[in-house]
Amino acid sequence: MPQSTPLTIPSPIEIKRLPWMRRLSLISPKLSHLLTVFSYGSLNLWAFIESHPAITSFCEYPGYVIIDDQQVFATFWVQGDGQQQFLVLEGDIQIEPENINSVPTFHDAAVHTVTQAWLASHQQWINNWHRINPYIVSNGRFVTPQILDATAVLFETPVTLFDAEHALRRIDQQLVRTAIFMLLHRGRITSADLTKKPLSGATLFYSNAARA
Incomplete structure (x- = not known):
């Protein structure tokens, strides 16, 4: 079996689709393409990765x-801040590659096991992100830099989703909402509310810079 090093940027391995396996396809704004996972656990882990x-x-x-x-077959590889790590989802379904002889093994790689308990502790955020992602995927291409900047200015102090949409009522509401979610996705704003309760008009967002 071929070997690889942790410094190699991996590519998705083609997975053998067994008769009992579900297939969950989605578009990742971060990667700008379609990806497929094979369990709800891996779907939820993707949502957390995408939102980080x-x-x-x-x-x-x-x-x-x-x-x-x-x-062990890794569920995800992630990279950020000059570091990279492989994630293995505990208790996930068994994955089999289509061609085992072409699958690399990453020896001495940094590996983190994601437990079901950890995933469950972030479930509210994950549920909210499943609602947020379609806005970015569907409308993100219509949000101009001008709309994004006009929206970002609102969050120098904490603002609810409803109030932000009302403040920019001259702009289509769907685009304002999408711009807010894009700012969240890029780390320019954040929301503690999304970790505790469902997304709503009362969800409070604020600038990461203001928080610091």
């Missing part, structure tokens, strides 16, 4: 890593 501004790139099903001297 510090992660600049990632890859689903990149290949094998070594845990306790055993080869």
Whole structure:
């Protein structure tokens, strides 16, 4: 089996689709293309990865890593802030590659096991991101830099989603909402509310700079 190093940027491995496996396809704004995962756990882990501004790139099903001297198929590879790491989702379904002889093994790679308990502790944020992502995917290309900048100015002090949309009522509401979510995606604004309760008009957003 071919070997690779942790410094190699991986590509997704083609996965064998067994009869009982579900197939969940989605568009990642961060990667700007369609990707497919095969469990709801991996879908939720993707949502957290996608929403994390510090992660600049990632890859689903990149290949094998070594845990306790055993080869384990990694769920994701992530990169950000000059560092990279392989994530293995605990208790996920068994993944089989179409061609095992072409799958790299990343020896001595940094590996983190994501537990089901950890994922569950972030479920509210993840649920909200599943609602947010379609706005970015569908409308992001219509949000101009001017709209994005006009929206960003609002969050020098904390503002609710409803108030931000009302303040920019001269602009289409869907584009304002999308611009807010794009700013969130890029790490320019944040919201503690999204970790605690469902997204609503009362969700409070504020600048990361203002928070600091």
